[in-house]
Amino acid sequence: MPVVDIPGSKSITARALFLAAAADGVTTLVRPLRSDDTEGFAEGLVSLGYRVGRTPDSWQVDGRPQGPAAAEADVYCRDGATTARFLPTLAAAGHGTYRFDASEQMRRRPLLPLTRALRELGVDLRHEEKEGHHPLTVTAKGVVGGEVTLDAGQSSQYLTALLLLGPLTEQGLRVHVTDLVSVPYVEITLAMMRAFGVEVTRDGNDFVVPAGGYTATTYAIEPDASTAGYFFASAAVTGGEVTVPGLGEGALQGDLGFVEVLRRMGAEVEIGADRTTVRGTGELRGLTVNMRDISDTMPTLAAIAPFASGPVRIEDVANTRVKECDRLEACAENLRRLGVRVETGPDWIEIHPGALSGTEITSYGDHRIVMSFAVTGLRVPGISFDDPGCVRKTFPGFHEEFGALRARL
Structure with missing residues (x-):
């Protein structure tokens, strides 16, 4: 594990x-x-x-x-x-x-x-x-x-x-x-x-x-729940299992709520007193979800959405347009380049299932775009990044840690 x-x-x-x-x-x-x-x-x-x-x-x-x-x-x-x-x-x-x-x-x-x-x-x-x-x-x-x-x-x-x-x-x-x-x-x-x-x-x-x-x-300082989301999503899309210690029932960060989105999609989730575990079940269902309160995890969900059995619609995320980049459009553009059908509106994005082919991800200098599409790369060979080093903003050692997880999964 x-x-x-x-x-x-x-x-x-x-x-x-x-x-x-x-x-x-x-x-x-x-x-x-x-x-x-x-x-x-x-x-x-x-x-x-x-x-x-x-x-x-x-x-x-x-x-x-x-x-x-x-x-x-x-x-x-x-x-x-x-x-x-x-x-x-x-x-x-x-x-x-x-x-x-x-x-x-x-x-x-x-x-x-x-x-x-x-x-x-x-x-x-x-x-x-x-x-x-x-x-x-x-x-x-x-x-x-x-x-x-x-x-x-x-x-x-x-x-x-x-x-x-x-x-x-x-x-x-x-x-x-x-x-x-x-x-x-x-x-x-x-x-x-x-x-x-x-x-x-x-x-x-x-x-x-x-x-x-x-x-x-x-x-x-407790572990970063937004960052943990990339690793939880990795378990969900590969059928593996990931445990993050230090994030549990008493966690301050609302972004731990992302695991409930994964649960709705079909993953198994256990939240203990001081740790959280996500297990992939081989099933990812489509859903419609309001992410206004956990919008930093929107790119993570967008990056795994094409692997769901039905469309994934993310709503009420207008504020993601004024982050490090316009994250809503950045996700849409990169998914289209991967071969995915995507529709967007002022505060929503809808992503359809599809067969993906590798491409270079445009990061727009945004750490969350790189870390999110690294999860996509677990299922899609040939994904690379124009600016992989921008992860230093929040997680300088991300690529090393994620590479180690990939090997274990």
């Missing part, structure tokens, strides 16, 4: 770095993800004047509830959306002038709902080139707090950034949300804030965050 050791969650590591930097005291993060995104977040904290000590298995962060130690800083956010959205929000709570920029890919991704909310809270923030996009400059004088309205229909990260900011404000925050996608990621945020001593209350579409700051702690 292949047991796969999945690296730490990107989403949890990024939130933990923010919370550790904001907390009063020294926080130790156990088994954080070490990837381009999280290293970029840590380097951003260092640029802002925080001390981040890194060993192979843990990171220690000296918290500064009063904000960055540097009075001025230039921060490069690389490709990281959490870095590009969370760090300007953290810096706003301090006092100084901070300029943020990012890769061309990240420059294309939207920020406006978040920066509009920060301005509503009195933050002096200027987009230097294109409104709603990096680069931007924050002239920070602390944040009083109060009430703010937010549209989080494109990304739940906008809401997470404001919730994380709340305890650093003078009065606390009340955030009224008009639309919200990927709710499980917000649940991760709330649970982690609780671990750092802050209880957020929810009143319908309003989130109420008290002032008062965070308390440093030791925090263990």
Whole structure:
């Protein structure tokens, strides 16, 4: 029975770095993800004047509830959306002038709902080139707090950034949300804030965050559920079996719900206290599934959909069009090149069964496209990638780990 050791969650590591930097005291993060995104977040904290000590298995962060130690800083956010959205929000709570920029890919991704909310809270923030996009400059004088309205229909990260900011404000925050996608990621945020001593209350579409700051702690990072999805899908399409330790009934990440999609398609799934196992049964049924709350796993399902006995229709995933690339169209285009019939709409994709032939997958620089179609390659010879190295964003050792799994399956 292949047991796969999945690296730490990107989403949890990024939130933990923010919370550790904001907390009063020294926080130790156990088994954080070490990837381009999280290293970029840590380097951003260092640029802002925080001390981040890194060993192979843990990171220690000296918290500064009063904000960055540097009075001025230039921060490069690389490709990281959490870095590009969370760090300007953290810096706003301090006092100084901070300029943020990012890769061309990240420059294309939207920020406006978040920066509009920060301005509503009195933050002096200027987009230097294109409104709603990096680069931007924050002239920070602390944040009083109060009430703010937010549209989080494109990304739940906008809401997470404001919730994380709340305890650093003078009065606390009340955030009224008009639309919200990927709710499980917000649940991760709330649970982690609780671990750092802050209880957020929810009143319908309003989130109420008290002032008062965070308390440093030791925090263990659980394995990345989105990454685990590629290995679970591998079991489903090959008739094999994969177990991932560290992800079980108490897991924070909603993307573990992807195994329930595999169960509906015919795989056997066991979720224990501290591990999850998926077994392929030789059957994959077509289905219609709403993936609004687990949209990061949409490409994984799209990549195995042609092996199902009937069409697979994935709905309510408009937000996947504003990720590292337009993931919905990237999946559709690559599947067509593999010989699959695909239809798409503004927020849906329908994939039909078919015979596939190998081709080079166009990654669009998106780690999830590469890792998803690696699963397709378990059944289709001749699949290659134009940019296999883009997996360094979240899983630098993916190809080695996946190759080892292929051999065992």
